[in-house]
Amino acid sequence: MLHSCPHIKIDRVLKGGSFGRRTMVSGNFDVDVSVFVISFDGQLLDWERDWHDEHLVLGMLRTVALWLSANSHSQVVVVEQGTHYKNVINVRIQNVDMDLKLVPQMGTAVLSKPGPKQAPQDRAYAQQQALMRPVLEEPEAHDADPTREAALSEALAAAVKPVNDRVKVVCRMVKAWYKLDLATILPTAGVPSVALEMLVLAAHQEVLRRGRPKWAELSAAVLLESLRLLDEAVTHGSLVVLDAGRKWGYRRETAERFRHVWGSDPVKILHPIDPTCNLARVSPSRSCGRRVDFNLTGWYGH
Numbered sequence: 001m002l003h004s005c006p007h008i009k010i011d012r013v014l015k016g017g018s019f020g021r022r023t024m025v026s027g028n029f030d031v032d033v034s035v036f037v038i039s040f041d042g043q044l045l046d047w048e049r050d051w052h053d054e055h056l057v058l059g060m061l062r063t064v065a066l067w068l069s070a071n072s073h074s075q076v077v078v079v080e081q082g083t084h085y086k087n088v089i090n091v092r093i094q095n096v097d098m099d100l101k102l103v104p105q106m107g108t109a110v111l112s113k114p115g116p117k118q119a120p121q122d123r124a125y126a127q128q129q130a131l132m133r134p135v136l137e138e139p140e141a142h143d144a145d146p147t148r149e150a151a152l153s154e155a156l157a158a159a160v161k162p163v164n165d166r167v168k169v170v171c172r173m174v175k176a177w178y179k180l181d182l183a184t185i186l187p188t189a190g191v192p193s194v195a196l197e198m199l200v201l202a203a204h205q206e207v208l209r210r211g212r213p214k215w216a217e218l219s220a221a222v223l224l225e226s227l228r229l230l231d232e233a234v235t236h237g238s239l240v241v242l243d244a245g246r247k248w249g250y251r252r253e254t255a256e257r258f259r260h261v262w263g264s265d266p267v268k269i270l271h272p273i274d275p276t277c278n279l280a281r282v283s284p285s286r287s288c289g290r291r292v293d294f295n296l297t298g299w300y301g302h
Contacts, residue, residue, distance in 0.1 A: 001072065002035055002100075007063050009039040011105040012123065016153040021160045021168075021197070031098045034153045036105040036127075051104045051147050058087055061102060065089045103151040106130035124154040128248065128273060135276060136250065139257040144276045152273045159248040159272055160201065166215075167204045170222045171197045195269045195279035199233070200226045202242040202269075233267050233280070244272035 002010055014034045039045060040060045050056055061078050068091065069076040075092040089100040106127050131151055135142045175193045203225035207213060213221045232238040241252050255275040262268055262278035271277035 001068075002064075005064060005067050007041055007067060008035075008037050008060070008102070011036040011038055014154050014157070016157055021157050031096060032153070033098055033100045034150065035100055035102050036151075036154075037102050038105045045104060047104055047106065054087070057102070061087055061089055064100075064102065101150050101153075103153065104147065106151070124158045125247065128152060128155040132274065135274070136254065139254075139275075140260065142258075142261075142276055144261055144278065144281070149271060149274055149277045152271075155248055155273050156271070159244040163201060163204070164218070166219045167201065167222055170204075170219050170226065171200045173223065174200050174226055192279055198242050198272060198279060199229055199240055199269050201272075202240050203229050205243060233269060237266060237268065240269040241275075242270070242272040248273055250275055 002008070002013060014036070016032045016034045037045060037060075040050075040056075041063075043050075045051060058078075065076050065078045068074070068089065072091075077090050078087075087101075089102075091098045091100060131148050135148075174196050178191060178193065178196060200222065204222045206229070207218075207221045207225050229238075229240055233240050239252075239255070241255050243249055243251070249272050255270055258275045261276045262270070262281060265278050265281050267280040268278055269280040271279055
């Protein structure tokens with residue numbers, strides 16, 4: 001439907017978040033949708049000038065929300081403090097909440113449709129390269145950027161896609177433990193579920209580094225390692241880094257070059273595509289104004 005909106009020209013729409021990565025907790029999730037926008041009211045949107053102009057972005061959100069409200073039967077509202085990102089359009093369809101996040105479609109990632117003898121072009125990789133190459137080339141010149149993080153949602157989904165389903169079961173288990181159990185005890189903790197998810201995936205890599213467990217024991221081994229990593233991260237401030245592979249990610253030594261961004265954060269669980277982004281950071285731009293408290297979560301995990 002958004003493709004027919006006269007106010008924005010979009011390249012594609014992606015179901016992201018835990019739903020898109022197949023790590024959601026059944027009955028306790030919303031659907032995050034990334035809308036890759038090229039232009040607004042006929043104006044090509046520039047990465048530096050426009051996407052970091054909050055007044056312009058919020059105006060675009062409100063314009064699109066009004067159009068959606070007038071052209072659909074869904075409940076539509078602009079939410080300036082969303083569950084994960086600031087400034088989203090919340091659409092409620094059949095009792096399911098969808099958070100629409102308008103994100104930049106980078107110029108070098110606007111690719112033509114392949115011909116009959118051409119392989120499909122990898123938009124996620126082109127987007128990741130356009131956004132991350134300057135960051136990785138000059139670590140000292142870059143800081144965390146929620147807009148960049150949101151624009152990397154497709155790359156994150158692609159990096160997580162090959163993960164074994166038994167490991168994704170553990171992701172859902174740990175998130176359910178927090179959402180359905182701890183969150184009732186610690187309603188103000190506000191721990192981002194994506195941080196717990198990346199911690200579990202990092203735990204899986206640690207398990208494999210020590211030798212491959214039997215297939216039937218994999219989930220249990222990853223769960224125990226996840227709780228150990230959580231305790232290390234919360235109690236000792238240990239850095240948690242998921243290696244997303246050569247195509248998508250970066251090495252731990254590369255992550256260390258961004259310590260000026262997150263080094264003073266008490267808990268450090270890095271985004272596997274963007275090493276400036278600490279998913280566990282206590283920040284209005286990341287936690288949408290909520291208090292993020294890993295300490296009690298770590299204590300219960302221990």
